[in-house]
Amino acid sequence: MMPYGMGMPAGGGSRATSRSHGNDCGRFCGNSMALYQQAARSFRYLVSNWDQATVLGSPSQMVPMRIMPTLLIALKEISLGLLKDPKLSTLIVPKKKIHGNHILPQAASTIPTLNGEAEGNTAGLNFEGTKLRIKKMFNKVDLTVSSYDTAWVAMVPSPNSLTDPFFPECVNWLLGNQLHDGSWGPPNLHPLLMKDALLSTIACILALKRWSVGEEQINKGLHFIKSNLASANDEELHSPVGFNIMFPAMIESAMKLDMNLPLGAPTLDALFHRREHELKRLSSQIGKEWIYVIQSVHVLVKIMEMHCGYGSNSEGWRAFLAYISEGFGKSQDWELVMKYQRKNGSLFNSPSTTAAAFTHLKNADCLKYLRTLLEKFGNAVPTVYPLENYARLSMVASLESLGIDRHFREEIRSVLDETYRCWLHGDEDIFSDAATCAMAFRLLRVNGYDVSADPLSQFSEDCFFNSLGGYLKDIGAALELLRASEFIIHPDESVMEKQNYWTSHFLKHELSNTLVQGHIFNKHIVLEVEDVLKFPSYANLGRLSTRRAIKYYNTDSTRILKSSYRCLNIGNEDFLKLAVDDFNICQSIHREELNHLARWIGENRLDKLNFARQKLAYCYFSAAATLFAPELSDARISWAKNGVLTTVVDDFFDIGGSEEELVNLIQLVEKWDVNVSVDCCSEHVEIIFSALKNTINEIGVKAFKWQGRSVTSHVIEIWLDLLKSMSKEAEWLRNKLMSTSGRLLNDIQGFKRESAEGKLNALTLAMIHGNRVVTEEETINEMKSVIMSKRRELLRLVLLEKGSIVPRACKDLFWNMSKVLHLFYAKNDGFTAHDMMKTVMAFQLLGNLEAPQCDCIPPNPDAFILK
Structure with missing residues (x-):
């Protein structure tokens, strides 16, 4: 829930220096019950001040520079109870016209030339070439055809003569597309798909035999089946849907047609042996109207075990049996099956099921579907369409x-x-x-x-x-x-x-x-x-x-x-x-930016402030992990710098500065144009104010370059509000008070630690001051429910466009920061947790990816x- 440019807020968790009531990251990044409420109110602020907004981003990715610290400050103020404007309680976005141009980011989308200009040019050409190929894919859908389904379409008889095929082009396709090993199906077949080849091959053999053509192809196909029949009983292979019903049924059909199937009795027994113990269960789980269908077919399916608590129902079985209806032939109740017909005329978008249904019922819509397929695909059909x-x-x-x-x-x-x-x-x-x-x-x-x-x-x-x-x-x-x-x-x-x-x-x-x-x-x-x-x-x-x-x-x-x-x-x-090329390009840019930020900290002497935590990696991580595109470089750097400064100022107000120094810093920001060597009361104040002033001025210069107007005063005002809210909290700290609006995400994880340290947090207060006696677990669940409700409320504001004038890219910043917080506080205080620290450092050190x-x-x- 971080404003653009702010990055990870001041961190928290356990520190060597004691801090009252667990002052940590949650307090500044909005880990509170007010987190999402204030995000919604910040939308109102943005709309009300949109004419003053300056943005960094392309026209399709507008990011207002004006709101860099807005969310942070708003969240800080709500936690302190300083926002009293009753108008902020409404979530209705007022209608207001957007004025001004949107500034464009500094272009950073070129392919880095890491190994010389020639290599860079080649990489760029390859990158663009890949993009072009993908763009063309939007114009078509490439789908393989199915020998199995084509065989069933080929078996449809002509209405004029039962000895002639309705679709002779499909028969010709079968004759011309047998593979060298005698099988039909995809070439270069994966060994685990042998059952697919067996099922397709027997279907094609039956289709050719049906029309008394392709004796050579039939014999080669039979030889393939004999050579690989053991695979039909191999449980380790991947089975086509309905294989254990349809393959034995088609083997029996081939035997009835006096085909030479030199299959040994043990092999055939193994094909049919597994079915008998399933018959009673199948009959008991499906409707009576289906029982005679199963009993009249000399097959029994070895069906997936259905006793895991999911899916043990009769309607699912009925749909399955209808889907593989071609395996039942004349014994199927085809009128019952037709209840699954779709508007396009098909059954389950399956050409094989539809072809079998048309063979038995001559349904006009089935025929229309089959003709549509062949008009589109030529002489063969896919397995789904x-x-x-x-x-x-x-x-x-x-x-x-x-x-x-x-x-x-x-x-x-x-x-x-x-x-x-x-x-x-x-x-x-x-x-x-x-x-x-x-x-x-x-x-x-x-x-x-x-x-x-x-x-x-x-x-x-x-x-x-x-x-x-x-x-x-x-x-x-x-x-x-x-x-x-x-x-x-x-x-x-x-x-x-x-x-x-x-x-x-x-x-x-x-x-x-x-x-x-x-x-x-x-x-x-x-x-x-x-x-x-x-x-x-x-x-x-x-x-x-x-x-x-x-x-x-x-x-x-x-x-x-x-x-x-x-x-x-x-x-x-x-x-x-x-994806790999793009990731590596972005990662290269991110590493350069992180090095730049490390130099910035040294140049501004922020590393000399011993009381301040050094959280550059976290601050940059929260930016780069969400605003990763090369053209958003200014956004990431601004986010990270402001995040680092927020952490420093937070520590300064909590433990690093005296009351005199805190007042002096606020006065300097109010005056702005000061002589730091004279007006700063200490070196610490001088370092912090100078870094803050340099960063704000830098933002102002970049904004003016693109938009032609100054927004520096607005950014100063926002930072001044933040400093004053921190001053109020420091006063509460001295008086042993704390904000009671809660920091739920963090407090849920930090409850045990803070309780052991004698510190209060939202859970403690809820358990003490609630209207009823509740357990720790009940309180946590209630707070999680509040978090979920507010998170959904924020998501609604982000996603719904009707009535909203705030660009989507701006709203996404709120949601992105929410994601950062949820990730950081999924298990514990992520700002200092060891596992999260490893995640941040791993991201920082990521090398190039390989496919x-x-x-x-x-x-x-x-x-x-x-x-």
Whole structure:
């Protein structure tokens, strides 16, 4: 909750020098019950004084220099009870026209030339080339086609003759796309996807046999199946959805067609042996209308264990059985299955299920869907369609998490505008899928679009597990629902609170599953889930989050439904390459800035003040971790300098200065134009005032350069207010008084330590002076509830654009500082805690990143179709 330019406020925690009532970082950075209330009031201040604002930042990232210390001072004053203006109690933002131009930052976005001019030029060209390739990806969605689904479309008979295919082009595609080993499916197949190859191959064999063509291809395919059939029983391999039902069923179909399947009895027994003990359980968990379907098919699914407390419901089973209907053939109740038909004519957006349904029912909408696919993709179809909304939203989410979204603002805005249009029109492609709906909601809300949380109610715990995704335990969908649930901004969004609860518990349970943890295809999603659970959005700092995202980003976009597929818009090496290059560029600039700030401290003799804590690393960390873009260099430096000065002044008023020195410092700031060698009563006062004056004048010069007017007097006024509030607190300290408005985030963590030291804090006072007898745990929970409520109130003010005239980049400063505080005080007094100190120092010393290696399946460019 730090104003622009202020950085980390005066720190606290245990010190060698005793300080009354635990005077620490929380007191100055707003770790209090008033933290978010005052942030809202500061918005009113900004609006009321916007015509005096000077900003640093591009037109799309306006950052008012006028508000550098505003939040800090406002928070300080509220904790002291000095803000008495009743007008500040309202959160309504007055309508006021913004005047003046916005100044631009000093350009710092060029590629650093670290190894010579030629290398720098090459790096710049590569950087821009990568950006251009990504920009082009917004115009198309690259999706692989599926041999399995194409085979089922190829099996659809002509309405004019049952001996002829309806879609002969698909049959021809099968004839021309068998792999050299006799299989069908993706080339360069990962060994763990052998079951995918087996399922696709048997489907293609059945399609060719159906039309009595491709004898050579059939024989090669049968040989492949015989050679690799043992893999069908290998529990370590990744299975396509419904494999244990559909593969045995298609093997039996092939045997009925008198195909030469030289399969030994033990192998066949192993394929069918696991099903019998599941039959009774399956029959008991689904409706009676489905029982005869299962009993009439000589197969039994080995289904995922459903006894973990999630998803043991009949509707999820029904959806699953409908999704794999092609495995049941004529024994399926196709009229029952048709209740899952979507507006686009498909069943579950699955070409194979839809093709099987059309074969049995001749449904016109199914046919329309299949024809649309072939018009778009040619002679083959993907395993899922449509996917455009999900794919493009995934692009936006990836670019944001990797910290490179600022390079694609126009493209992202275009995607979000189109998504918002679809949202308002109730587009089925968005609302029928949990992951797509949750991702759309989160990205729209975070980017200022007015969206209701009501559509998320269809993905409550019961509803989710009564769906196909819930039955399949879709970790990715649950993760997106969890992320969306963190952006509650209205009191009536209880559905999101419940969603946050059940998704977090479900994901934690799934993380404990050794099968999930140990599977190579789950490696990246496991890391991503762990990250989201550990770092909620309100305590997730940009640069730290980006570095972690780069580590677990999966460039291998292989996913698996009934067959494996890839979408380059979802996982792409260019995303990772640009993210690594961009991170290293920013990190190089950050290291230079930190060196500059270290010299600044020495030049201003601040290191000579033995009573003052040296917190440059913390102050710069809070700036660079949130305002990381190269063009915001002035913002970071200003934030850090003011943060250092605030810490010094705080220590001066608390323990370092006499009453005479404190009064002298305030008088000097009031007069401003003074002779420091004469008017300063001590060397300490001279050092502090000189550093403060030099820094404020520097800010004023930079602001005047861009805006053509002086704001120095405004910054002086703000600092004078801060000094006077510190003087009042020093007076309270001498009189053994303390502010009772609380510093909740810090006090929760510091309660035990401060109680042992005989110090009061907000928890102590609440337990002593509350209206009822409460325990320590109850008091902490109540205070956490207050923090959560005020945090959501602040988030609402940041995200909602209607009626707000404050630029979003300015409002983001409030939210960024809130993130810093939540991270610092997640476990203890982070301003001095050892673990947090290690985090800060590690960030300060970060070297260049290299793209992490992944176990990728080599892409086949020919397998992608332009959509």
